[in-house]
Amino acid sequence: MGDGRSNRVGSALSALIQTLIPPLTNEDDASLDERREDALALATSIIDGHSRPSVLPDIGHVSDRIKQKILTNGDGDDDKAIRVSNLLSRLTEQPVLSQKSAILHLLHELAEADPLNDVPESNGHQPDNASLPRDGIELPKAVLSPHKPPTRALEDAFSVNGLRQLPTREARLSPSRETIASRDRRYQSRSETSVPPSEVHLEVATHTVMDTGPTEASLLHDLPFTLQGLSSTHLLFSSRTTLDLPPTLPLPVLSLLHKLAEPSLLYRVLSDFVDSHDEGLVAQSLRAAIGLELRSYLGLIATLEGEIRRAIAIVNPNESRGGVGKAGVTLKRCVVWTRDATMGLRLMSSMAEEAKSRKGGHLITMIHSFATSHGDPFVAAFAERMLAQITRPFYEMLRQWIYDGELSDPYHEFFVHEQSSKLEVSESGIARPAPATSVWEDKYKLEEAMIPSIIAEEFARKIFLIGKSLNFIRYGCGDSAWVEAYCKDASRELQYGDTATLETSIDKAYKTTMARLIDLMDNKFKLFEHLRALKSYILLGQGDFIALLMESLAPALERPAGTQYRHALTAQLEHAVRGSIAQYDSPDILSRLDARLLELAHGDIGWDVFTLEYRIDAPVDVVITSWASTQYLRVFNFLWRIKRVEFALGSTWRRCMTGARGVLASVDNRPGGDWKNARCCIAEMIHFVNQLQYYILFEVIEARWAELQRAITKPNATLDDLIQAHTKYLNDITHKGLLGKAKSGVREEGFSHQIYYLLKTMLAYKDSVDGLYSYSVAEFTRRQEQSARQETRLAATQQKKRRSALVDEGARADSPFPIAPPVALSTASSADSVLPPLRQRLEDLSKSFGSRVNVLLGDLLAQPDADMKFLATVMNFNDVYSPRKKPRGGKGKTPAASVKSRSEKESRDGSKEGSREAKGEDADKRSAAGDAVDGAKEKEREKMDA
Numbered sequence: 054m055g056d057g058r059s060n061r062v063g064s065a066l067s068a069l070i071q072t073l074i075p076p077l078t079n080e081d082d083a084s085l086d087e088r089r090e091d092a093l094a095l096a097t098s099i100i101d102g103h104s105r106p107s108v109l110p111d112i113g114h115v116s117d118r119i120k121q122k123i124l125t126n127g128d129g130d131d132d133k134a135i136r137v138s139n140l141l142s143r144l145t146e147q148p149v150l151s152q153k154s155a156i157l158h159l160l161h162e163l164a165e166a167d168p169l170n171d172v173p174e175s176n177g178h179q180p181d182n183a184s185l186p187r188d189g190i191e192l193p194k195a196v197l198s199p200h201k202p203p204t205r206a207l208e209d210a211f212s213v214n215g216l217r218q219l220p221t222r223e224a225r226l227s228p229s230r231e232t233i234a235s236r237d238r239r240y241q242s243r244s245e246t247s248v249p250p251s252e253v254h255l256e257v258a259t260h261t262v263m264d265t266g267p268t269e270a271s272l273l274h275d276l277p278f279t280l281q282g283l284s285s286t287h288l289l290f291s292s293r294t295t296l297d298l299p300p301t302l303p304l305p306v307l308s309l310l311h312k313l314a315e316p317s318l319l320y321r322v323l324s325d326f327v328d329s330h331d332e333g334l335v336a337q338s339l340r341a342a343i344g345l346e347l348r349s350y351l352g353l354i355a356t357l358e359g360e361i362r363r364a365i366a367i368v369n370p371n372e373s374r375g376g377v378g379k380a381g382v383t384l385k386r387c388v389v390w391t392r393d394a395t396m397g398l399r400l401m402s403s404m405a406e407e408a409k410s411r412k413g414g415h416l417i418t419m420i421h422s423f424a425t426s427h428g429d430p431f432v433a434a435f436a437e438r439m440l441a442q443i444t445r446p447f448y449e450m451l452r453q454w455i456y457d458g459e460l461s462d463p464y465h466e467f468f469v470h471e472q473s474s475k476l477e478v479s480e481s482g483i484a485r486p487a488p489a490t491s492v493w494e495d496k497y498k499l500e501e502a503m504i505p506s507i508i509a510e511e512f513a514r515k516i517f518l519i520g521k522s523l524n525f526i527r528y529g530c531g532d533s534a535w536v537e538a539y540c541k542d543a544s545r546e547l548q549y550g551d552t553a554t555l556e557t558s559i560d561k562a563y564k565t566t567m568a569r570l571i572d573l574m575d576n577k578f579k580l581f582e583h584l585r586a587l588k589s590y591i592l593l594g595q596g597d598f599i600a601l602l603m604e605s606l607a608p609a610l611e612r613p614a615g616t617q618y619r620h621a622l623t624a625q626l627e628h629a630v631r632g633s634i635a636q637y638d639s640p641d642i643l644s645r646l647d648a649r650l651l652e653l654a655h656g657d658i659g660w661d662v663f664t665l666e667y668r669i670d671a672p673v674d675v676v677i678t679s680w681a682s683t684q685y686l687r688v689f690n691f692l693w694r695i696k697r698v699e700f701a702l703g704s705t706w707r708r709c710m711t712g713a714r715g716v717l718a719s720v721d722n723r724p725g726g727d728w729k730n731a732r733c734c735i736a737e738m739i740h741f742v743n744q745l746q747y748y749i750l751f752e753v754i755e756a757r758w759a760e761l762q763r764a765i766t767k768p769n770a771t772l773d774d775l776i777q778a779h780t781k782y783l784n785d786i787t788h789k790g791l792l793g794k795a796k797s798g799v800r801e802e803g804f805s806h807q808i809y810y811l812l813k814t815m816l817a818y819k820d821s822v823d824g825l826y827s828y829s830v831a832e833f834t835r836r837q838e839q840s841a842r843q844e845t846r847l848a849a850t851q852q853k854k855r856r857s858a859l860v861d862e863g864a865r866a867d868s869p870f871p872i873a874p875p876v877a878l879s880t881a882s883s884a885d886s887v888l889p890p891l892r893q894r895l896e897d898l899s900k901s902f903g904s905r906v907n908v909l910l911g912d913l914l915a916q917p918d919a920d921m922k923f924l925a926t927v928m929n930f931n932d933v934y935s936p937r938k939k940p941r942g943g944k945g946k947t948p949a950a951s952v953k954s955r956s957e958k959e960s961r962d963g964s965k966e967g968s969r970e971a972k973g974e975d976a977d978k979r980s981a982a983g984d985a986v987d988g989a990k991e992k993e994r995e996k997m998d999a
Contacts, residue, residue, distance in 0.1 A: 066096050115157040116141050122164065266301035269384060270365055276313065276387060277358035281351065282321040288314075293321055309384040316350075316391055319398035323347060326405040333412045333464045334446035339420075342442035343401050350394050357390060397435055404439070413466025414503035417444060421506045440507075441549050447505070448547040455516055455562045456544040458523025458536055460497070468503040469517055472496055492529045493675045493772070497521050507549070512556075515563050518771060522566045525772070529672045530573050539565065567771045574772070578673050579641070581765065584779070586642045587677070591667055591685045592754050592786075593692045595635055602629035603700050610659030614650070617659045622648040626665075645669075660697050665689055676775050684783040691792055691805065692749065698812045699742045705819050706735055708826060727892050728829070731822050734899045738815045741906065741928060745808070748924045753789045757782050789920055807909050814905065818898040824891055903934070910936035 070092050076085045119141070123134050144153055267287045275285030284290045288310075289297045296314045298307060327344045331337070364380035400423065407419050420443060423436035450467045453459050460471050472495055497517070504513045527533045543562060547555055574580040589595040605625045609617070626648045630636055635643070645668045653662060664686060669677045709732055764770070764778035786792075791804035906928070913925035914936055925936065 112154040119161055266299050273361045277354055279317050280354045282317055309388055312388045316395045316398050319402050323401055335413050335416050335466050338443045338446050342439050353394055414468050414505040417505035444549040452547050454520035456540045458520050458527055468500050470498045470500045493525055519562050519566050522570045570772055580673050587667055591689045598629055598633040598635045601632050614653045614657040614662045676779050695746055698815050701819050702739050705822050744928050749790045752920055757785045811905050814902045821895050907934050907937050910934055
């Protein structure tokens with residue numbers, strides 16, 4: 054206590070003692086001064102030994118106790134109660150006094166103390182601490198009793214270092230001679246009074262029975278050792294979890310000792326728990342927090358021990374049982390004083406037991422549940438105080454994660470878990486780190502089960518994303534300098550209970566980190582330019598480039614796949630780039646574009662194995678992953694096949710249109726109806742291909758591209774948002790672009806298979822039309838030759854007539870212009886043997902195309918997607934088709950299969966009939982048209998077999 058405070062307290066005590074201890078009758082000044090000095094010394098020792106009471110109730114509780122005492126006095130003075138209430142209100146409003154509850158508690162305890170006149174006199178002599186007049190202030194006997202000099206053991210017990218050694222049994226059991234003499238005098242004065250014999254016998258009997266066990270003073274003397282988990286004279290610990298009580302004690306005393314034994318045993322268990330070792334920073338902080346609480350508990354025991362020793366020193370040892378209770382310390386009061394400590398020990402024991410099977414976030418959640426789910430305010434406040442100590446390692450790991458991007462978690466207690474690093478083995482056998490995709494997706498995982506309840510799940514995901522982004526910027530993007538500068542500027546200490554600071558720090562770190570990462574991906578690594586290039590080249594968005602590429606590659610791709618060479622395809626690719634607007638793109642973009650060949654299969658041609666490739670490097674491959682590259686390749690192959698069919702049908706349509714004004718017009722009398730049907734069917738196929746291509750390129754890809762642009766350019770977008778938006782972009786393209794599985798559940802094959810067979814049917818029909826065109830050209834050639842022969846014969850006849858007069862019959866036989874035998878019959882028979890099979894094949898393919906389109910449109914109409922239904926409506930805008938669904942199961946033939954079988958049967962019958970008509974004809978008289986048709990049929994048959 055400081056010098057100023059000591060002087061003030063001494064002055065106040067002197068004034069108080071001057072008022073409370075008036076001079077007695079016939080008392081000299083020396084005796085009065087001695088009594089006052091003894092009282093001042095006693096008060097000073099009490100204040101120095103106990104600066105504050107062990108239990109300080111709040112001011113409201115003390116006020117209620119004072120009011121209750123006034124109301125229960127029975128004097129019926131309501132004005133006094135009202136006056137006290139007003140005084141209490143004025144006291145609470147005083148800003149000067151800081152310990153109002155302590156002042157009221159002191160006044161209340163003084164009012165509750167026993168009067169002085171209860172102290173017995175000895176030999177008729179008035180003691181020094183005689184009672185005051187009735188109108189004076191009554192004080193406890195402990196305050197007004199003469200101050201006796203303490204013994205050596207008592208001085209050691211109340212010293213700063215504590216009791217050096219336990220006193221001997223003789224020192225503890227033999228009182229001083231002065232105490233024995235005073236006790237004998239009091240006993241002699243009591244024996245001289247008149248007491249009935251029955252009462253004497255009863256007192257003796259009771260004393261005899263009670264002497265069978267240790268006294269309350271003895272139990273109180275041993276109690277501090279027992280509360281510390283140490284064995285004493287009467288209370289022994291037989292094991293770490295067992296306390297032996299004296300069996301001869303009464304049941305009420307045993308009940309009190311049972312209550313006092315609980316904190317003793319709990320203290321031993323918790324001491325063992327604190328001394329144990331366990332892996333885990335949070336578990337170690339729990340042990341440290343429990344250790345602090347145990348030290349506070351030991352402080353309470355020290356205070357209780359001081360009260361017990363002072364009470365034992367004041368009480369007369371020769372008094373009967375219960376004498377120590379008059380000094381204000383009993384077992385029951387010890388139970389009351391240790392009630393809160395017992396509850397805290399009980400709570401810590403539960404935490405220690407649960408902590409054996411928990412760690413990290415699990416452990417924090419368990420302790421936080423006591424603060425949020427328990428109805429007892431004491432338990433909630435205790436758990437909050439424990440959490441402030443326990444969560445320090447957790448918040449330190451959190452600080453390093455959100456400011457450094459480093460995970461400092463040696464015992465796996467944080468809710469972010471680092472996966473084991475993966476190595477990829479190259480073709481040369483050298484192990485190297487996995488690509489950037491694993492750095493972002495696989496390096497760190499969010500353990501939702503380890504998220505403590507003090508942090509919301511959404512908040513934890515934001516924290517996880519901050520640290521992962523910082524780590525990716527440091528190692529994936531190679532920008533560690535920015536991370537270090539950011540950590541130096543923004544790092545701050547985080548602690549439990551400071552929710553506002555934590556939320557502000559997390560939000561600020563989240564915005565700063567995400568903005569930096571998106572800026573790097575956009576400006577340094579050109580992510581958005583790569584996405585745009587993929588759309589232009591792989592998704593056929595660059596129309597002039599794709600048209601020029603297909604036109605330059607068409608002759609080469611018609612050859613077998615085995616004759617294709619990559620360098621030749623690359624040269625044609627560069628030619629298409631230089632000849633289109635693609636030449637103005639960035640050189641980095643164009644250098645990533647390459648032509649390659651897929652795996653070869655038997656019977657493949659160049660169209661089947663050619664594809665374009667766009668190479669992606671780290672860290673852009675975090676967004677454009679290998680899965681995304683595969684999806685782009687699928688879409689390109691699908692669109693490239695459609696473009697090929699469009700190119701082939703366009704070439705055939707141009708040939709038909711140009712031939713209709715020349716060659717085909719000359720032979721309109723024989724295959725004229727066939728050409729009309731062929732032109733209608735080709736126009737129908739071109740309409741189907743155009744609508745399908747428009748739907749995929751514009752209704753699907755362009756619409757999804759606009760959504761992707763909005764997603765990646767919105768404010769506060771994260772890298773995860775970019776990845777999710779790009780994944781959704783590709784999934785929508787593959788699903789809406791008829792590359793995914795249908796959701797109707799009525800088909801065994803997807804839309805891609807149906808469209809593949811439709812495109813194959815179109816190519817077969819195009820080859821048949823080419824055969825019909827070859828037949829028409831051959832027919833035109835035959836007619837031209839026949840016309841030329843007729844003109845030759847006519848010229849020869851006219852010349853013969855002119856020379857008939859000059860030349861005789863013999864000379865006519867040697868004429869250099871012989872007349873050719875008639876070939877009209879044989880030529881017509883050859884034409885009749887070629888045209889019917891060709892006409893039948895065209896009709897079968899047309900019917901197969903129509904039936905497959907009907908099935909496709911029926912499946913599209915059954916889809917829940919509105920865009921697919923719109924595609925079916927656009928393709929069948931004039932209701933020329935009759936959409937129908939494919940039946941369930943494999944039993945029964947589908948419409949396409951039935952048409953195909955019927956067409957094959959009719960084709961076989963027509964072939965037989967044509968062979969019968971052509972039977973017997975000379976093979977040397979076949980026209981060139983028959984050879985061309987046979988060649989077309991053989992080519993078509995090879996493609997069908999492949």
